[in-house]
Amino acid sequence: MEQNNSKNDKRLNELISTYEELSQQGAVVHLEETEYLEIVQYYQNQNMLDEALEVISLAIHQNSYSPQLFMRKAELLLTKGYASTALDFLDRAELLDPADVHIKMTKIEVMIEQGQQHTALSMIACLEPLIEKPLLSHLHFLKAEAFEAQRAYKKMFRALAESVRINPDNQNAIKKLWLAAELSGCFQESAQLHQKLLDLRPYSSIAWYNLGNAYLKLDNLIDAEIAFEYAFITNKHFEDAYRDCAEVRILMNNYQGALDCYEDMLALFKPEASLFVNIGYCYEKLEQFDFALTCYEKSFRYNCHYAHAFYRKGMCLWKLGNTVHAAVAIEQALEIQKNNELYTATLAELYCIIGQTEKADDLYYAATGLRPDESEPWIKYVRFLLDKQRFEDASELMREAEMYVQDAEIFYAKAVCFFLTNNKKDALRLLKKALKKEEDLYTMTFHLYPALKNETEWLLAISTHLLDGKEPRG
Known part of the structure; x- marks a missing residue:
């Protein structure tokens, strides 16, 4: 296998060298269509899109009856963001091969991107009876994209559900399902759909994560916690699953359980200020105020302008009875986020406690305006x-x-x-x-x-x- 790869690499390098040498000499290059496509792919892999377009244009000049070449040029133009021009080349490709489903589906994608949702949906309706299951799943995904652009979110959810029903391994559809549930409010339907999906694909971490979010929206905290746990058990690098599991445990007043999630995150992922603030908050709720303050101070190493860290530090100091220093910390939070109503009202309350009545009055009134x-x-x-x-x-x-x-x-x-x-x-x-x-x-x-x-x-x-x-x- 390695020997074959080595031979292929050598052959491709020789092909590239031959093409570039002839081009530099101004000589006419004549290659097979497959060779042109190999060179195009090489340049695209090197992120040399202009060179790739130059090659595909030469190939089309020499063979103007190849739908594959027109399709390839359209794909390159789309990569560069030239959707309108790409659509022209897709039309020419379709004229040469009206039965090619891939050309039609690419046209649908471009039309959705250009805001032509009605045309795209009409094309989808015509194409749907003609294609087989593997592509049908993607077609329903494209239908969901069109519905999303139209803000028809329930239709978007149903299209994605059908996409996953046809192909339980369609990761693009599964990843987008939670957004559709969030936008449409179809939380019960989402929970039922993901339960069925997990019967078929029990190791799908995204499906477990989506299920956890559905349960959370349905106020089923126990099952939400379990689902988020399975999400990071099936994928130990699923950072959002740890974070959301911790947040559910906080809602359940299980602060030690939340700390377990946060400690796993510290071990697996790059630390950031918000993580230390979350850890500090759990210690604060457990009335381990010294540990909490230590965590808030650690957060400043990663972001010395993190307003919420100053706010939580202030609240912790307040609980310890140190209202003067608490006010200083909240002042720092408010200096960073000047229009934050929570910080404004909290500082007003602290000013009132420490006897700065006029300042308190000004801040209370300012908070009403926010x-x-x-x-x-x-x-x-x-x-x-x-x-x-x-x-x-x-x-x-x-x-x-x-x-x-x-x-x-x-x-x-x-x-x-x-x-x-x-x-x-x-x-x-x-x-x-x-x-x-x-x-x-x-x-x-x-x-x-x-x-x-x-x-x-x-x-x-x-x-x-x-x-x-x-x-x-x-």
């Missing part, structure tokens, strides 16, 4: 204002908040503010509105202003609503 359409930053700020007995400011803030958010939390908070500014009629009306929208959230009013537990009118309004909502006993 996510104005969500209630959380507004609620944090109004709680701060109520703690400072700034009831009028709190009422004004809730009026502003209501311009962006119309949810129960804002109604409850606005009701509290109105009640504390002696606008009790409107306050109780708003309270009833909030109770009708989401009655289970009424306890948040006592978190906003604990003294409301002693306000008879407030308690009566809540209890009346709750009693009215109960069915009478027969």
Whole structure:
């Protein structure tokens, strides 16, 4: 075998030398079609695409009736990004050999790339009854590509499912299935499909990974963890499978199990800042704060501008009671990511604790501007204002908040503010509105202003609503 390879290499080298020597001399080169194609392949392998195109053009000039040569030139043009010109050569190839399926399928790929999805799908429909299984699987994959471009994601998922049903070894289709499930929301269908696929191909790490993601979306954490485990058991270099398995274990509060995944990643893959932060977070949740801080410091060796590492360091220091240094760390995080609402609101809370009230006020308000359409930053700020007995400011803030958010939390908070500014009629009306929208959230009013537990009118309004909502006993 090695001797044959050596002979072939020698023959190819001699062929290349002969061609280049004749070309440099300006002599007319006459070679067999197969020899031209060998030279083209050689240049393409060397990433010498211009030279490859020059050779294929010469070959076509000498043999303008070869569909294979036109097809080969189209492929080279596609590699260089010249899709429109490539399509012209594919048309010429198809004229010479109208029955060639590969030419038609390449045309379909180009049309999808050029945004001609309707034409591509029409061609697929015509071609589908004419081709056999191995190519039929790829044809359904191309159909999925066209549907993806049209944003018809459920059709995309079904086309990929059919592609895999026809050929369980179509790796391109299997790899794209999870994206299709994510875009279409077909998580239950994805789980069922991958279960069947794994009955046929139990060592398919991608199928296990896709199954894990489907279970995760279905909130089936136990089976998601198992599927991700099998994904990296069947492929020990599957980095995303380790990472996602660790994240599932964190959701299950299994921080030691997550650490096991992260330790495997440290042993198998190049370390990066985010990995050390994830390890630190697990130690933090296990209340091993010194180990956590060590991991956060290690992360800076790999990325000294990693904002999330500074944030987690700050949170860890806060848990240790070191609020001043915690604030410094969060300041560093916010310096790197200036418009991060989480960092802004966290630093505001720390400033409040260490007595920097004006800075806290500025940051709480800044946080509302970063996510104005969500209630959380507004609620944090109004709680701060109520703690400072700034009831009028709190009422004004809730009026502003209501311009962006119309949810129960804002109604409850606005009701509290109105009640504390002696606008009790409107306050109780708003309270009833909030109770009708989401009655289970009424306890948040006592978190906003604990003294409301002693306000008879407030308690009566809540209890009346709750009693009215109960069915009478027969």
